[in-house]
Amino acid sequence: MANDAVLREVSLTLPMLPDMEIAASKTATAMAELMEMGSDRIDEVRMAIVEACVNAFEHSQASDRKVYVTFAVIGDTAPEKLQITIRDSGVGFKPEAVEEPRIEEKLRAKSKRGWGLKIIKGLMDEVAIESSSTGTSIVMSKYR
Amino acid sequence: MTETLKVTLEKRAGLAVIYTEGYINNQGGEEIARVAYEQIDAGEKALVLNLQGTKIVNSIGISILIEIIEKMLEIDGTLSFCCLTPTIEKTFHIMGLSQYAKIFPDEASAITELTA
Numbered sequence: 565m566a567n568d569a570v571l572r573e574v575s576l577t578l579p580m581l582p583d584m585e586i587a588a589s590k591t592a593t594a595m596a597e598l599m600e601m602g603s604d605r606i607d608e609v610r611m612a613i614v615e616a617c618v619n620a621f622e623h624s625q626a627s628d629r630k631v632y633v634t635f636a637v638i639g640d641t642a643p644e645k646l647q648i649t650i651r652d653s654g655v656g657f658k659p660e661a662v663e664e665p666r667i668e669e670k671l672r673a674k675s676k677r678g679w680g681l682k683i684i685k686g687l688m689d690e691v692a693i694e695s696s697s698t699g700t701s702i703v704m705s706k707y708r
Numbered sequence: 709m710t711e712t713l714k715v716t717l718e719k720r721a722g723l724a725v726i727y728t729e730g731y732i733n734n735q736g737g738e739e740i741a742r743v744a745y746e747q748i749d750a751g752e753k754a755l756v757l758n759l760q761g762t763k764i765v766n767s768i769g770i771s772i773l774i775e776i777i778e779k780m781l782e783i784d785g786t787l788s789f790c791c792l793t794p795t796i797e798k799t800f801h802i803m804g805l806s807q808y809a810k811i812f813p814d815e816a817s818a819i820t821e822l823t824a
């Protein structure tokens with residue numbers, strides 16, 4: 565079992581500009597390849613981090629217009645999981661108040677959006693969200 | 709740093725195939741929708757979206773694809789997908805898109821079934 569030691573860590577500060585989520589996905593790919601994660605699992609990490617960044621860009625209302633991303637390779641002596649933290653200093657939200665989107669309702673709804681958290685939870689092995697009026701952190705992990 | 713999606717179209721007997729190359733984000737989704745709606749306006753009722761050249765999508769782009777599915781349902785048409793990466797296919801299943809749009813492993817099987 566992992567003792568949650570951080571074997572390697574990389575941090576990025578992303579300005580809220582179009583497609584900056586791709587920079588985060590590229591870093592995630594490099595970190596995941598370093599720990600020899602399978603390619604399909606790497607793709608899932610990429611997709612999840614894109615969603616987490618886009619959520620922060622779209623909804624955080626952070627006055628500094630930045631998103632802070634930390635990639636940590638966690639393990640005992642060998643890499644066991646990639647833990648990614650996406651943090652903003654925005655206005656926060658109540659995760660328990662977010663309604664789970666359903667395709668049959670979205671097809672009839674004016675807005676088809678609101679899928680980010682569902683996709684992240686579906687693609688990652690562990691997801692934890694902490695949010696308050698001073699910001700939001702999403703910590704998501706994928707095992708090797 | 710802007711990722712531009714390239715969209716191309718091929719007309720086949722009884723259907724139209726839309727090919728994408730690049731990231732399907734907001735702008736990419738809108739470009740796909742523009743091409744799809746042109747085909748719908750021209751009377752096409754079967755569209756296949758071949759995503760072989762797309763390795764990543766975001767939920768804003770997919771929400772635009774849901775708009776296209778809605779439009780196709782309104783006209784008793786179909787939007788189908790083929791050549792998805794395993795992760796994009798998994799994402800479509802997570803979202804439930806596969807209940808309303810067929811997913812084929814390759815273009816040949818899509819054409820075979822849709823033109824039968």
